[in-house]
Amino acid sequence: MSFTAVQAQDENNPWALGIGVNAVDFYPTGEDAPLGGYFEDFFNVGDHYNILPGVSRLSVARNIGGGFYFEGAGSVNMIEKFGDEGWDDLTYYGLDGTFNYSFRNDANAGWFDPVVGVGGGYTWIDEDGAATLDGTVGINFWFSDHIALTVQTMYKHAFEDDFNSHFQHVAGIKIAFGGVDTDGDGIYDKDDECPEEPGLPEFNGCPDSDGDGIRDSMDACPNEAGLAQFDGCPDTDGDGIPDNEDECPTVAGTAAMNGCPDADGDGVRDSEDECPNEAGPAENNGCPFEDRDNDGVIDQDDECPDVAGTVENNGCPEPDVEVINELNEYSRTILFDLNKATIRDESEETLQSIADIMQEYPNTDFHIEGHTDSTGAEAYNQELSQRRADSVMNFLIDAGIPTDRLSATGYGESEPIATNNTNEGRQQNRRVEISLEGEDGQTENMDMNN
Structure with missing residues (x-):
């Protein structure tokens, strides 16, 4: 047989x-x-x-x-x-x-x-x-x-x-x-959970296309051999993030970066980090902030990044006592025509020097004050002091100082700094002073005599 x-x-x-x-x-x-x-x-x-x-x-x-x-x-x-x-x-x-x-x-x-x-x-x-x-x-x-x-x-x-x-x-x-095996996988249709797809006995006739031991119907990546912990998907770079969820599947990364690396740990993925090995904030493209002038104000916030200044003045320098003294020295030589607001020609060079000093402090606002002695009517003195203060401000504006950095006020005879009973005292009271705008008190005054 x-x-x-x-x-x-x-x-x-x-x-x-x-x-x-x-x-x-x-x-x-x-x-x-x-x-x-x-x-x-x-x-x-x-x-x-x-x-x-x-x-x-x-x-x-x-x-x-x-x-x-x-x-x-x-x-x-x-x-x-x-x-x-x-x-x-x-x-x-x-x-x-x-x-x-x-x-x-x-x-x-x-x-x-x-x-x-x-x-x-x-x-x-x-x-x-x-x-x-x-x-x-x-x-x-x-x-x-x-x-x-x-x-x-x-x-x-x-x-x-x-x-x-x-x-x-x-x-x-x-x-x-007489058995029926539609897909020809050796498992008859009665016992085959996938009768129209060739499969394996261990999966009751259902396929495992990638051979990773996870049947296709339960495999999130049925055509790529993977791991059970990732529902059948691979983790090529071994970073614990399956390739189908990993935006950088061939380079080990972190979950916070969706599988992409962040070498310096600054929260900016390396592919977008202009300084991948130096920690820096996202707003600076992953690079640390620079402070070229070492004044404590980072360059992106420093209005004077190449000149050391103060935090209060947005990184720009502020005039100190020596500067004020220098301006005072110039101011003593400025003259006005008698009872007029016209600046004499010989004082224009002095005012230009004052303008040059102001240019060195682009974030500093200056206030120009006009004063007179008590000779003459009070109303006249008030009007004269205002015109003189305006004359100085206009000269400085013409010399390149922005209008929004200057202001001018006439105080007449109301703020004497010496007695009006002597020629010497009255001469001291006839003056123009420049102070720092916004200060509670004047850092230094700059006298300009008529």
Whole structure:
């Protein structure tokens, strides 16, 4: 015999074909007919078994479910032995149908497969025939999940009084077939959770395209081998961030940077950091702020980045006492025409020097004050002091000092700095003073005499 690998008969392979030989035994049929009791001399093959050489029995079975299957069989034999008597050759035909129960199908495992069944049939010996009640027991020995050697004994009880009941023994092979495997992956559709996609047994027939041990339906990256902790996605750079969420999948980075590196830890990813190895704020493109003049005011906030200044003056320098003194020295030489606001020509160079000094302090605002002595009417003195203060301011504006950095106020005779009872005192009171705008008090005054 040769065997072909097919699936054992079950719900996946509902059909089975049986091919074998049969032996008919008329001796131990009970009630002393023809000789002994039911199982008397049961295994006396040589004296009592009628065996036709070659294939003498064919069967077809259909699985019903739950371990049950129905089997229909046809057999042929030549009867030469009846008990201890010899007969002329009689032709024997049998058609039988039984409902069988497979204990292996119930256990769904193992190579040892006991079977019991009951049914009925019709048997002919030459021209005589009778219906029979059949009971059967047998064993299938599965060589693999595909093919079995079967042995079976069936007792056929005849309903006709003049027709002998008898045993029929069967040996042969059983081949199961008929399973449906749409995707051809070796897992039948009934058990295949993905019947239209070739898959693996460990995933109940579902595929694992990238071979990472995670079935495609649960794999966030089904075409790239990955890790279970990342739902099947890879982490190429090993930074703990899966590639599908990593904006820099080939360079190890941090979660805060969505997987991109930040070498200096300043919160600016290296690809956007103009100083990747020096910590700096995002508003400065990741670079540290510079303070070229080392005055404590960073360059981007320093209105005078190349000249040391003060924080209060936005990084620009402020005039100190020495500067004020220098301006005072210039102011002593400035003259006005008598009782007029006209600046004399010889004082223009002095005022230009004052303008040059002011240019050195571009963030400093200056206030120009006009004063007179008490000679003359008070209203006239007030008006004259205002015009003189305005004349100085206008000269400085023409010299390049921005208008918004200058202001001018005339105080008349109201703020003397000396007595008006002497020529010397009155001369000191006729003056123009320049102070720093916004200060609570004047840092230094700059006197300009008429």
